[in-house]
Amino acid sequence: MTQEPGQARLESLLARSALRDRAAFAELYRAAGAKLFAVSLRIVRERGLAEEALQDSFVNIWNHAADYSRERAAPMTWMAAIVRNRSLDIARRSREEPDIDDALTQGLADEGASPEREVAERASAHRLRDCLGKLEAEQRQTIALAFYHGLTHSELAGHLRRPLGTVKTHIRRGLLKLKDCLMRGEAMAERG
Amino acid sequence: MRLSRDAVHALAGEYVLGTLRGRARRRFEALARSDRDVSAVLERWEDALTPLADRVVPVVPPARVWSAIEARTAPAESPRGFWSSLAFWRSFGLLAGGLASVLFAAFIWFSPQRAPDAGAFVAVLTSSDAAPRVVVSMQARDALLIRVVKPWAGVEGKSLELWALPAGGMPRSLGLVRNQGETRLVLAATDPRLEAMTALAVSLEPGGGSPTGRPTGPILCSGVVASLRNT
Numbered sequence A: 001m002t003q004e005p006g007q008a009r010l011e012s013l014l015a016r017s018a019l020r021d022r023a024a025f026a027e028l029y030r031a032a033g034a035k036l037f038a039v040s041l042r043i044v045r046e047r048g049l050a051e052e053a054l055q056d057s058f059v060n061i062w063n064h065a066a067d068y069s070r071e072r073a074a075p076m077t078w079m080a081a082i083v084r085n086r087s088l089d090i091a092r093r094s095r096e097e098p099d100i101d102d103a104l105t106q107g108l109a110d111e112g113a114s115p116e117r118e119v120a121e122r123a124s125a126h127r128l129r130d131c132l133g134k135l136e137a138e139q140r141q142t143i144a145l146a147f148y149h150g151l152t153h154s155e156l157a158g159h160l161r162r163p164l165g166t167v168k169t170h171i172r173r174g175l176l177k178l179k180d181c182l183m184r185g186e187a188m189a190e191r192g
Numbered sequence B: 001m002r003l004s005r006d007a008v009h010a011l012a013g014e015y016v017l018g019t020l021r022g023r024a025r026r027r028f029e030a031l032a033r034s035d036r037d038v039s040a041v042l043e044r045w046e047d048a049l050t051p052l053a054d055r056v057v058p059v060v061p062p063a064r065v066w067s068a069i070e071a072r073t074a075p076a077e078s079p080r081g082f083w084s085s086l087a088f089w090r091s092f093g094l095l096a097g098g099l100a101s102v103l104f105a106a107f108i109w110f111s112p113q114r115a116p117d118a119g120a121f122v123a124v125l126t127s128s129d130a131a132p133r134v135v136v137s138m139q140a141r142d143a144l145l146i147r148v149v150k151p152w153a154g155v156e157g158k159s160l161e162l163w164a165l166p167a168g169g170m171p172r173s174l175g176l177v178r179n180q181g182e183t184r185l186v187l188a189a190t191d192p193r194l195e196a197m198t199a200l201a202v203s204l205e206p207g208g209g210s211p212t213g214r215p216t217g218p219i220l221c222s223g224v225v226a227s228l229r230n231t
Helices: A007-018 A022-044 A047-067 A075-094 A102-109 A115-122 A126-133 A137-149 A153-160 A164-184 B005-017 B022-034 B036-055 B063-073 B086-091 B097-110
Strands: B121-126 B132-138 B143-148 B158-166 B172-177 B182-186 B197-206 B219-227
Touching: A007 A022, A007 A047, A007 A075, A022 A047, A022 A075, A022 A137, A022 B036, A022 B063, A047 A075, A047 B063, A075 B036, A126 A137, A126 A164, A126 B036, A137 A153, A137 A164, A137 B005, A137 B036, A153 A164, A164 B005, A164 B036, B005 B022, B005 B036, B022 B036, B121 B197, B132 B197, B132 B219, B143 B172, B172 B182
Parallel strands: none
Antiparallel strands: B121 B132, B121 B219, B132 B143, B143 B182, B158 B172, B158 B197, B197 B219
16 A cells, blocks of 8 residues: 555545445545645634535545546546535635634745745646746735635735735736646647 | 636636635536536636645544544445444454355355255354454254354453344344354254344353343454355
C-alpha cells in the first residue's frame, strides 16, 4: 500500500465502491479522507463542521460512485468537488456574517504561509500554476483566498480592505484571464 | 434567458471558486442540471480549478467520522438487535466468506462419498482476525461434531458455549464445547433450536456455561452455516 494514492488505484477503488464493495470504499476513505478533510477544514474553519462535511461527502461518494467517469475528471478532482460543494453549503449556513478567524489572519500576515504562495507552490497542475502566475498579484491573491478558504465577496472585501466592486472585478477578470490562459493549453482546448 | 458564453464561464468559475453564493448558486446549479452546454462549461471549470485542492496538507479526521459514514452507508437490514447488527457480523469475521468457502469445499471433498442427510450442514467459525478456530458439522441425523482447530489460551476455569443464531431473534444455546480436539453433542437435525439458524458462534462463559441462557461473555468466533443439501 503506497502512501500517495495513485490515480489508477483511486479509480479502481471508486469502481469497486460503485459495485457496493465496502472494503474498497473503506480503503478509498483511508486513501483520500485526510486530504479531503483538510480541503473542507479550510473552508468551514471548524473541525466539527468539517467532520460533518466529510461525512456527508463520503455518503454522497458512496451513493454516486457509479456516476464517476474517468473521462471527465481525475478521481481526486471528482471527490474534492463534492467535498468543496458540501463545505461551501455548510459554511454559508454557519457563517452569515463575515468572520475572518485568527488562524487565517495570522496565515496572511506570515508571508511563508500566504495562500498566494500556496497556490504557487502547491498547484498540482503545472499549467494551472503557470496561468495563475500570469495574473496580477491582487487577482491571484483574491482567487486563492476564495478558493482555499471559501470566502464570500464581502468577506474578501473586508479582509483585503478593498471595495466590494473591486473584489468582484478582480475575481471576474482573474477567472476569465485564467480561462483564456488555460484554453491556450490543451486542458481546456481539447474539449472546445 | 440566454446567457452569453462569457457570462456562463464567469458564473461557472465563481461557482467552483465558491464566491457564487446563495440563490445565485442554487439558480446556477439548476441551470447546469437542465442545460448541457452550461454543465459542460461547469465541468471544465471544476477540472481546471479543483486540482488546487489536491495539494493541501492532509489532516487526519477523527475515527468517529468513518464510523458515522459506515453507519449511514450500511445496507438496510430488517432485525436491528445486537446479534444482527453490522458491527457484530463484521467483528467476528463472518464476511471472511472466501476463506470459509475454501474450507467448505475442502470439507466436502474429503468427506465420505455419500449423499448427506436432510439438515446436514457445516460451518467454519472464524475469530475477529478471520482465522478459522472451530469447524462445526452435522452429517449424521443426531449428532453435532465440533472440532477446535486452535485452542484458546488463558481460559482455564471458564467454558466455551456454542450458540445457534437464528435469522431474527435471540441466540439459542447448543451446549458446551471442549477447548481442544473434538466435542460431540447429541442433537437431532430436527431440533427446534436449529430452526431458521443462519450462523453459529462460540462465546466465553463462566465455568458451567452462561447463567442466563444468553451469551454473557465475549464472542470468540462465529461463522455462517452452509447447508450440505440443495433441497
